[in-house]
Amino acid sequence: MQTLNCQQLLIDIPGRPSGRPLELRIEAGQVWGILGPNGAGKSTLLHTLAGLRSARSGRVFLGERALTDLPRKQVAQQLGLVFQERQDGFPATVLETALIGRHPWLSPWQMETADDLALAERSLQRLDVDHLADRLVNTLSGGERQRVAIATTLTQSPHTWLVDEPTNHLDLHHQVAVMELLTEQAAGGCAVLMCLHDLNLAARWCDHLLLLFPDGEACWGEAASMLVPEALEQLYDQKLATAEVDCAPVYVPVR
């Protein structure tokens, strides 16, 4: 089974003297959450794992091969990244945007096939944005735009999903729908790693967690062993009340 793993990885945060080198192994079937306060380096880590930023030291492997040894097209077929920020530089419709997910699978100048189109349409349907197929993306609401971004990655069909705050802008119903989609991807043999600010979504849906502290310290492992109230309070510098609801821990900030 293919995995994403890193060996002695130190992400490059400007001005941060050091940190704990990361030894992560994200296996097919696993759902990992990255938790940490603003500025801890969650997005930087995702971008480093995607090969978009250089690490300060250490290496990233996709399967048996170092990411830096793989052609970018091959990386794009295997690894999908949903960014935190949306950049809609070109006027494109929702369907055209979803079809960008097929680019890694096409040769230069090759048109999308009927299968590509069907895949894009199914993805839009799955994210509940198929009724917007002909709309320009820059006219969408924040939550609609977020769902189109996830539908684009679903159309790409990567083995490894890197998702920066998947529930950003989403209402409760769509937050749950997206977390279920990501869990379903893992159950289907993908590896999923996402940054989350919502502890309760992480506690309910992630089976593994990485806690990233602002000074570069980190710890990681199975979710149950990471969801220790004292550690979470230290992570966020915030007192928490804990309860159990619907068979999952729930964390509420204490005023």
Ligand SMILES: Nc1ncnc2c1ncn2[C@@H]1O[C@H](COP(=O)(O)OP(=O)(O)OP(=O)(O)O)[C@@H](O)[C@H]1O
């Ligand atoms: N190009 C850059 N130049 C200078 N500092 C940068 C640059 N990119 C990131 N940083 C800094 O690195 C730190 C980590 O940023 P990053 O976006 O990874 O944090 P994050 O944990 O994802 O935060 P958030 O929860 O706010 O999204 C921040 O302090 C940020 O200001």
